[in-house]
Amino acid sequence: MRLFSLPPWLRLLAGYASMYRTRVAVGIGCSTAARVCDLLPMIIAGYAVNHITSSPDGSTGFLAYGLAVFCAFGGLAIFQSSSDYLLAAVAQCIRHDIRMKLFAKILAVDTEFIEARSKGDLLSVVTNDVDVLNVFFSETIANLVRVVISFAGTYGYLFWLDARLALILAFPLPLAFLAMRLFSRRVQPQYLTSRRAVGRFAGTLENSLQGIPVLRAYCAEQAETDRLKKESAFYRDTAVAAAKTRRNFIPIIYGIAGLSFALLIGGGGWLTQQPGGPSLGAYTTCVLMGMRLVVPIFTLTFLINQLQQAKAAATRVRELLFVTPRLADPADATDLQGIPETVRFHKIRFRYPNHPELFSDLSFTINKGEFIGIAGPTGAGKSSLIKLLLRFYGPNSGQIAINGQNLEELAAASFRKHVGYVSQHPFLFHGTVLDNLCLGSPEATDAEIQQALRQAGAEEMVRALPQGLHTILGDQGDTLSGGQKQRLSLARALLRDPEVLILDEATSAVDPATESIIHTNLMGLRKNRIIIAVAHRLSTLTSCDRILVMDQGGIVQEGPHRQLVSQEGVYQTLWQALQETPC
Structure with a gap:
C-alpha cells in the first residue's frame, strides 16, 4: 500500500517510522522468522x-x-528477543x-492558541498520547506481525498439507x-472521547495544583475536589x-x-477415518495448529484495542x-x-477573538533614547500593546514598523533578539538562579551577570x-517572593543589554x-536604547x-508627567485617585 493511500493518522506514524526503516524492517523480519520457528514444532510433530x-x-x-x-x-528465542529489542528501541x-x-x-x-x-x-x-503511540510501535506492530504470520503460515501450510482440513478450520x-469490523466502528469514537x-x-488537575494556596485561603478545597471529581x-x-x-x-x-476448533475436531476426525482421508500426521498437525490459533485470536482482541487507542492518540497528535x-x-x-531605532504604530485596529474591539485607531512613534511610559485605566489595552509589539498577536489592520520595516514582514527573531522583556507576571523556570538569568544570554560573563543584578537591585x-x-x-x-521574582526577571532582561527594554508592571511588587x-539605574541606561514602561502606579512614570x-x-493624551497632571483628562483623574488612596 502506498503511503499516500493510508488514512491520515497512520500516514503520520508511517512517516516517523520511515526514518528508521532499516531497523523496522529487520525487527519485522525477525518477528516473521520467530513465527515460523513457532510453527515448526507442530509441523515436525x-x-x-x-x-x-x-x-x-x-x-x-x-x-x-x-x-x-x-x-x-x-x-524462536533468538528471533523473538531480537525483534522485541529492535522494535522497542x-x-x-x-x-x-x-x-x-x-x-x-x-x-x-x-x-x-496557547x-x-x-x-x-x-x-x-505530549505525554499520555505519545506514550500510547509508543505502545503501538513497540507492541502493536509485533502483535500484528504475530497474528498475520500465524494465520497466513497456519492456513498456508494447512492448505498445502490438506485443503479439506484447512477449509473446515477456516469456515x-x-x-x-x-x-x-463492527467492534472497530463502535469503539473508535469511544477511545477518541476517552x-x-x-x-x-490533566488540565483541571494542573490548574488545581497551581491554585492550592488560593484554595486553602478561600476554604474551597471541597469545591475544587468536586470539580476535579467530575472531570475524573x-x-x-x-x-x-469502551x-x-x-x-x-x-x-x-x-x-x-x-466453533472453528470444534468443527476441526469433529469433522476433521471423521474425515481422517474415511478412505482417502488425511493422514493421522496431517490431522495431528492441523489440530495442533488449530489450538495454536487460539493465542493469535486472543491477541487479535488486544490488537484491535491497541489499534483504536493508537488511532485516537495519533488523531490528537496530528491535530496539534x-x-x-x-x-x-x-x-x-x-x-x-x-538595531531598532524607531518603533511606529500606525492606525492600528485590534480585537481579541470573540471580544469587542480594543484598539480602533492607535498611532504613535518612539525613538531611540526615549523612556516612554504607558498609562491608562484597567482594560485600556496597555499590556495588549506590548503583545502586539512582540508579535504575540497581530493587528487586524494598520502597521507596526521597526526602523520603517513592517514588523509582519520581518523574521520575528531578528527583532526579538534586540528586546529585553519583563512581563507583569514574571516567570522563572525550575533550575538555578544562574540558569534563569542566562536564559537569553548563555555566553554572559560573571562580570556582566553581577552588573545586571546590581542594576536590577538584586545583587x-x-x-x-x-x-x-x-x-x-x-x-x-515559587520559593521567592513576588518582588524577588520581578528583580531576577529584570536582571535577566538587562543581561541581554537590549536595544529595546519593555517593562510591563516590572516593579509592581518591589518595595x-x-x-x-x-x-535611577534605568534612567542611566536610556541613552542608547528604547525603554517602554507600563505601569498602574503612576509614580514610577514621573x-x-x-x-x-x-x-x-x-492614545487620548501624550506628554511628560508635569504637563499631563496639570491638564484635565484621564491622566489627571488617575493621578488624583492615586494621591487620595490611603497608605
Whole structure:
C-alpha cells in the first residue's frame, strides 16, 4: 500500500517510522522468522506421527525430530528477543521525535492558541498520547506481525498439507472479520472521547495544583475536589464504556474460535477415518495448529484495542501538529536592518477573538533614547500593546514598523533578539538562579551577570540565598517572593543589554526603596536604547520623557508627567485617585 493511500493518522506514524526503516524492517523480519520457528514444532510433530504409523517397529529418525524441535525453539528465542529489542528501541526513538516535534510546534503556534487551550491538555498530548503511540510501535506492530504470520503460515501450510482440513478450520472466519469490523466502528469514537477526557482531566488537575494556596485561603478545597471529581468521573465513564464494548466483543471471538476448533475436531476426525482421508500426521498437525490459533485470536482482541487507542492518540497528535500559526514568519521574511531605532504604530485596529474591539485607531512613534511610559485605566489595552509589539498577536489592520520595516514582514527573531522583556507576571523556570538569568544570554560573563543584578537591585538578594547564583528555584520560582521574582526577571532582561527594554508592571511588587534604585539605574541606561514602561502606579512614570495615556481604543493624551497632571483628562483623574488612596 502506498503511503499516500493510508488514512491520515497512520500516514503520520508511517512517516516517523520511515526514518528508521532499516531497523523496522529487520525487527519485522525477525518477528516473521520467530513465527515460523513457532510453527515448526507442530509441523515436525505431524511428520513424527506419520513416521510412527508407517514404521511401528522402527526407532530411527526420532532423535532428528527432537533436535529439529529444539533448534526451532532456539530460533524462536533468538528471533523473538531480537525483534522485541529492535522494535522497542525504534519505539523509543519515535516517541522522542514526536515529543520534540510537538514541543517545537507549541513554541511556534500563535499565543492566541496557547492562551485559549488548557495547558494540561497540551501536556496530555505530549505525554499520555505519545506514550500510547509508543505502545503501538513497540507492541502493536509485533502483535500484528504475530497474528498475520500465524494465520497466513497456519492456513498456508494447512492448505498445502490438506485443503479439506484447512477449509473446515477456516469456515467460521468470515464471522470473525465481520465482528471485528463492527467492534472497530463502535469503539473508535469511544477511545477518541476517552483520550480527550484525559486531556480535560490533566488540565483541571494542573490548574488545581497551581491554585492550592488560593484554595486553602478561600476554604474551597471541597469545591475544587468536586470539580476535579467530575472531570475524573467523565474520564472513568468513557473508559468504562469502551471496556464494555470490548467485553461484548471478546465472547463473540472466542465463540467463533470454539466453533472453528470444534468443527476441526469433529469433522476433521471423521474425515481422517474415511478412505482417502488425511493422514493421522496431517490431522495431528492441523489440530495442533488449530489450538495454536487460539493465542493469535486472543491477541487479535488486544490488537484491535491497541489499534483504536493508537488511532485516537495519533488523531490528537496530528491535530496539534497541523495547527497553522497565523503569525508565522512569511516565506520571504527579511531580517531587521541594523538595531531598532524607531518603533511606529500606525492606525492600528485590534480585537481579541470573540471580544469587542480594543484598539480602533492607535498611532504613535518612539525613538531611540526615549523612556516612554504607558498609562491608562484597567482594560485600556496597555499590556495588549506590548503583545502586539512582540508579535504575540497581530493587528487586524494598520502597521507596526521597526526602523520603517513592517514588523509582519520581518523574521520575528531578528527583532526579538534586540528586546529585553519583563512581563507583569514574571516567570522563572525550575533550575538555578544562574540558569534563569542566562536564559537569553548563555555566553554572559560573571562580570556582566553581577552588573545586571546590581542594576536590577538584586545583587544583595542573590548573595543572601543559600547557594547564591546556584540556588535551585522551585517551579515558577515559587520559593521567592513576588518582588524577588520581578528583580531576577529584570536582571535577566538587562543581561541581554537590549536595544529595546519593555517593562510591563516590572516593579509592581518591589518595595519603594528598591524601586527607586532600579529607576535611577534605568534612567542611566536610556541613552542608547528604547525603554517602554507600563505601569498602574503612576509614580514610577514621573521621570519618563513622554507618557502615552490610553483609553477608548487609542492614545487620548501624550506628554511628560508635569504637563499631563496639570491638564484635565484621564491622566489627571488617575493621578488624583492615586494621591487620595490611603497608605
